[in-house]
Amino acid sequence: MYSLAQAHFKKTDPRLHKVSLAFDIPDVKASKDLFRDICWTIIGQQLSGKAADTIFARFEILLPRKKVEPKVILKLSDAQMRSAGLSGAKSRAIKSLAEHVLSGELNLASLPSLPDAEVVLNLTKVKGIGPWTAEMLLMFSLGRMDVFSIGDLVLRKELMNLHGWKKLPSEKKIAAALAAWSPYRTYAARILWKIADQNKSRMPRKRD
DSSP, rough: HHHHHHHHHHHHHHHHHHHHTOOOOOOOBOOSSSHHHHHHHHHHSSSHHHHHHHHHHHHHHHGGGOOOOHHTTTTTHHHHHHHHTTOOHHHHHHHHHHHHHHTTOOGGGGGGGGHHHHHHHHHHSTOOOOHHHHHHHHHHOOOOSSSTTTTTTHHHHHHHHTTSSSOOOOOHHHHHHHTTTTHHHHHHHHHHHHHHHHHHHSSSSOOO
């Protein structure tokens, strides 16, 4: 699938196509455990992937057999969740998610069959889940190929760098740039994240 995305970018945006050749992006796939993924994504808000993995691993240890399930999560105390490194806001969001799932207000089984906009609408009913979190779930857990989170600061910065923009342009100009990447905007986003990671690793370290 990535090769199809690259062929599309070659026609519609040669700049993106050129940088895409430096990376091997895995195909997008649907997750088998959406509840666990949403919990990880909530924990990962405003954190690096490595930091999120560390905190999530501590969080899992609190759960019997490390099974991330709504009923078990609601039995955890705030102090226990803080001990794993979760902020109060993230703890409340995960518990709210568990409550929504158990009450049936959020039907996770229905999400794979819903359009992107409805998935976002359903997920953002949970306090603590905003558009960014919902978009990450669409990209990484529901296997949607045409999602781009303009609210992601890294993506926004790399989008500007790619096009040589000195500042964020009008919504119309952004929409035109993103339209050129459709229907493979998820792959475009993952390329931009790869560029950001590469640039970060190349930054000179400060001397002691």
